[in-house]
Amino acid sequence: MANVSLEKVADVLCFAGRQQRFKHYSSVLKCEMHFSLFLPPQAVDKKVPLLVWLSGLTCTDENFVTKAGAQHVAAELGIAMLAPDTSPRGEGVPDDDAYDAGVGAGFYVNATQAPWSRHYHMYDYVVQELPALLGREVTALDLTRSSIMGHSMGGHGALVIGLRNVDRYRSISAFAPICAPSQCPWGEKALAMYLGEDKTQWRDYDASLLLAVAGPTIPIRVDQGLADNFLTSQLMPETLIAAAPEKYPLQVFQHPGYDHSYFFIASFIEAHLRFHAQFLNL
Numbered sequence: 001m002a003n004v005s006l007e008k009v010a011d012v013l014c015f016a017g018r019q020q021r022f023k024h025y026s027s028v029l030k031c032e033m034h035f036s037l038f039l040p041p042q043a044v045d046k047k048v049p050l051l052v053w054l055s056g057l058t059c060t061d062e063n064f065v066t067k068a069g070a071q072h073v074a075a076e077l078g079i080a081m082l083a084p085d086t087s088p089r090g091e092g093v094p095d096d097d098a099y100d101a102g103v104g105a106g107f108y109v110n111a112t113q114a115p116w117s118r119h120y121h122m123y124d125y126v127v128q129e130l131p132a133l134l135g136r137e138v139t140a141l142d143l144t145r146s147s148i149m150g151h152s153m154g155g156h157g158a159l160v161i162g163l164r165n166v167d168r169y170r171s172i173s174a175f176a177p178i179c180a181p182s183q184c185p186w187g188e189k190a191l192a193m194y195l196g197e198d199k200t201q202w203r204d205y206d207a208s209l210l211l212a213v214a215g216p217t218i219p220i221r222v223d224q225g226l227a228d229n230f231l232t233s234q235l236m237p238e239t240l241i242a243a244a245p246e247k248y249p250l251q252v253f254q255h256p257g258y259d260h261s262y263f264f265i266a267s268f269i270e271a272h273l274r275f276h277a278q279f280l281n282l
């Protein structure tokens with residue numbers, strides 16, 4: 001493996017914990033990447049569990065850190081939070097002019113189609129490379145206690161990654177997730193571009209299709225604003241609800257008046273952290 005050492009580029013006191021940012025070379029993505037990590041105050045003298053946040057289209061690792069207001073609850077609950085970037089970036093990484101493709105829009109897949117397949121392996125980056133790196137370099141983390149959450153494209157990523165790795169994550173939550181990417185314009189465009197036109201190759205990245213055949217159950221919480229302008233065209237929570245096997249532990253909360261923004265996320269992030277804490281702090 002190439003150089004895997006971490007360079008700390010920011011470290012700020014926040015609710016008695018540390019809000020940190022790191023730079024490293026990713027051998028999976030073949031470029032330099034940044035990620036953000038919040039360590040709660042409890043990490044000073046014991047190992048703490050990890051909650052992974054996956055952001056949506058156009059985001060970097062910093063949107064969640066600066067807009068969601070999650071640190072005060074994470075500090076209280078003793079939970080670390082990891083926010084990766086949303087795609088590979090930098091010189092030589094292919095991009096697209098549109099906001100919903102290429103840089104900032106990695107869709108948490110392993111691309112198989114040129115030119116994307118050289119760098120766009122966000123699934124492996126989140127599931128394999130980052131946990132391995134953190135396990136080696138951040139001794140305060142207890143990675144046997146991990147959960148995953150996200151927003152929109154990142155909600156899709158959290159559902160897909162959690163459902164495909166039930167042995168690694170204890171719970172999943174999502175804000176306004178893309179629930180059926182095989183059937184909505186954002187998903188159809190991205191999956192065709194990254195995985196090709198053969199829709200059988202898309203199944204492993206469609207949360208509704210994965211949930212329909214879910215074996216071991218992993219608790220899921222979804223929150224959706226009803227004034228979200230992407231609700232009917234892109235997100236389709238009704239497809240996820242319909243796909244859930246009977247008695248599956250899926251909770252979906254609908255909120256009149258809330259839109260797709262980080263103001264919605266900030267309004268309910270505490271509920272998500274407390275949901276995950278039930279499983280992480282066992």
Ligand SMILES: N[C@@H](CCC(=O)N[C@@H](CSC=O)C(=O)NCC(=O)O)C(=O)O
Pocket residue numbers: 055056057058059063067099151152153154260261262
């Ligand atoms: N620019 C686009 C919409 C972009 C957008 O809304 N991005 C969301 C995530 S959407 C799904 O993945 C986001 O989180 N933006 C960053 C932020 O800080 O708000 C358009 O104009 O339609």
